[in-house]
Amino acid sequence: MILIINTAGNGLEFVLDSHYKHIDVDKQSVALPTECEKFLKECGANWSELTAVGVVVGPGSFTGIRLGIAYAKGLALGLDIPVVPINAFELYLYDAPNAFVAIDSGRGDFFVAANGLLPCTMSIDEVEVKQMDWPRTVGHKPFNLKNAVSIVNKKLVSGDNEPVVPMYLRPSYAEQNKK
Secondary structure (H helix, E strand, O other): OEEEOOOOOOOEEEEEOEEEEOOOOHHHHHHHHHHHHHHHHHHHOOHOOOOOEEEEOOOOHHHHHHHHHHHHHHHHHHHHHOOEOOHHHHHHHHOOEEEEEEEOOOOOOOOEEEEOOOEEEEEEEHHHHHHHHEEEEEEEOOOOOHHHHHHHHHHHHOOOOOOOOOOOOOOOOHHHHHO
């Protein structure tokens, strides 16, 4: 069984097989371990049954991404199973491989990517022009986290051992304001 963890947005999200759960929480760091354990119990699963952990590495909340990665790596290390990174673009493009992905960053620009376009940030003006190169645009609605199980399986089978590191498309507030 593959456990998927997403802390890149608001709240917590988990997937295990066909089970999905979103939990609104005030403090992800406090709730993550407890809610993950509750989710496994609700699914009737034990830690020992997990074969891998998939974690959303961004783009998204700077702190949330780091929290999710640290927790996933800790679980994987303790259970001696692989941890596999998944980014939001992979999740959107799973259902719409020929789409342009534009995710509102909440800071006046967009995180964008597509097949043939590496992940980057763009202004709304740039997005309005560039999206015309693809037949449709996605990113304005949430992605389907259940697709992460297939993505992780594919990466495990292919032996894709990419590092589990945050996907940052711009500097943090601290880096931007550094004097």
